[in-house]
Amino acid sequence: MRNLKLKRLLALVVAIAFVASLVPFAIGSAASSVKPGWKEDAKKPITFDWYINFSWFGTKWGGNAVSDYITKKTGVKINFIVPAGNENEKLNVMIASNTLPDFITLGWWEEAVKKMIAGKLVYALDELAKKYDPYFFTVANKQRLGWYTEPDGHVYGYPNASYTPSDYQNPKLKIYSNQTFLVRKDMYEALGKPDMRKPDTFLKALADAKKKFPTVNGQPLIPIGFHEFTDTGCYSLESYLWNFLALPREKNGKLYDIVAHPEYIRWLKTFNEAYRRGLIAKDVFIDKRAQMEEKIAQGRYFSMIYQRTDFVAQQQELYKKNPNMIYIAVDGPANSKLEKPKLAGPGIAGWTLTMISKNNKDPKRAIRFMSYWLSPEGQKDFYLGPKGVTWDVINGKEQFKPDVVKLMQTDRGAFDKKYGAELTYWMLGDWPYVSQWDPGMPPYLQQMADWTLGKTVSYAQYDNLNPPADSPEGVIARKIALKWGQTLPKLIMAKSSAEFDKIFNEFQNYKKQIGFDKLLAWQQKKLEENKKKLGLK
Secondary structure, X not given: OXXXXXXXXXXXXXXXXXXXXXXXXXXXXXXXXXXXXXXXXXXXXXXEEEEEOOOOOOOOOOOOHHHHHHHHHHOEEEEEEOOOOOHHHHXXXXXXXOOOOXXXXXXXXXXXXXXXXXXXXXXXXXXXXXXXXXOHHHHOOHHHHHHOEOOOOOEOOEEOOOOOHHHHOOOOOOOOOOXXXXXXXXXXXXXXXXXXXXXXXXXXHHHHHHHHOOEEOOEEOEEEXXXXXXXXXXXXXXXXXXXXXXXXXXXXXXXXXXXXXXXXXXXXXXXXXXXXXXXXXXXXXXXXXXXXXXXXXXXXXXXXXXXXXXXXXXXXXXXXXXXXXXXXXXXXXXXXXXXXXXXXXXXXXXXXXXXEEOXXXXXXXXXXXXXXXXXXXXXXXXXXXXXXXXXXXXXXXXXXXXHHHHHHHHOHHHHHHHOOOOOOOOOOOOHHHHHHHOOOOOXXXXXXXXXXXXXXXXXXXXXXXXXXXXXXXXXXXXXXXXXXXXXXXXXXXXXXXXXXHHHHHHHHHHHHHHOHHHHHHHHHHHHHHHHHHHOOO
């Protein structure tokens, strides 16, 4: 997913990954009438305030082909509200002051989801649908609704980018992972395409790259880059690395302490060795996304453990400068058996949840607009836009016009501003459904995606193992996560292998002392519930 920035409160135990579920939705049957309610309101203009809990989202509503078309069709305009700084601070203030706008879209993993439900600040979508728009039940996916059904029997949010188990069984769907090990093409080829799966050859490749290419446009080469380090760690060196190493999440049906896995420690020590050899720049510990994107666009990294869709614009810039300067996905860190990675694929939890606030100025209109977006007609409108403007029937197939595809693949920012199609507005996008119109990617993006095919799996049952933040287990989880956020950089920067062991053992002792076993027991129970939902033993 574009710009995905997952938070990992429990990154020490399970990979927070995209998930799948197979639960029928049993809230109730739809009323006899299944006519689309939104059509009754189409001639009545309304503007909804819609909060997006991602500071990077900058697209406006209005002025592009898709949003203007949808407003004309439904009467709905949207005023997007985006935090200027820290997302959680902004959202928590709105929750505390009960000033949530009409709609809220945020990551499903955010603690704010539970706060809003517990505080009765958001509507149950099923109740709104029963009262105002039974059509909702004909267009909302029952498996997705089932996954998000709360203990009280109601559903308060609907996901985007959600893949069900049946999607994984569909041979026509190509299901990619975002998790990639990347190298700069020209440098990698100049080094003879070294094998980077083993610690010794990995270290040699980094050293050779630094020796052969000490600078990039007068600035030091960065041999390897990661996602940003946060107060709870760095998921390039957590779930990504676990998946490259194909580490199991449980043994004999039981969760275990994955950070203590010998293969994981082996590679953490490899990164520590890289740091001690001067092959990991200190920049990687302090750079935020903006700084990393700038350096990617400059081609300053030789290699990266990174999310491929997070730097599409930068990859486009590199391609324009020099097609050989782009980044390509190759086989990277592997376990001692050199098994292929088991990368996280998208699942039923999706990426974000969209909720309707009880401050909503017109909840009837809101649920009806949501139903429209979830419908086949709405998905097509949001993805393809107006016929003749952005798409047409070409060679017997509905598809984007060639000039539209060209702009999409060469200047994504300009495409969003002019057309607003594809997944510019992704909040309620049904990605498996709209893939039928996917125009494909240019080769320099497609290669990275194709590399993940055959390596992508669903980590369904391991999702949503987060205890409530105010529960005893939640407090333990938070303390461990924060401690890990302090420990991980120290491990990488340890002055010796002995110091590494000392730091690691101190962390393990800390976990034990504050109740790690209690947390693990809570998660095991939750895991069993997830397995039951999934029909797994």
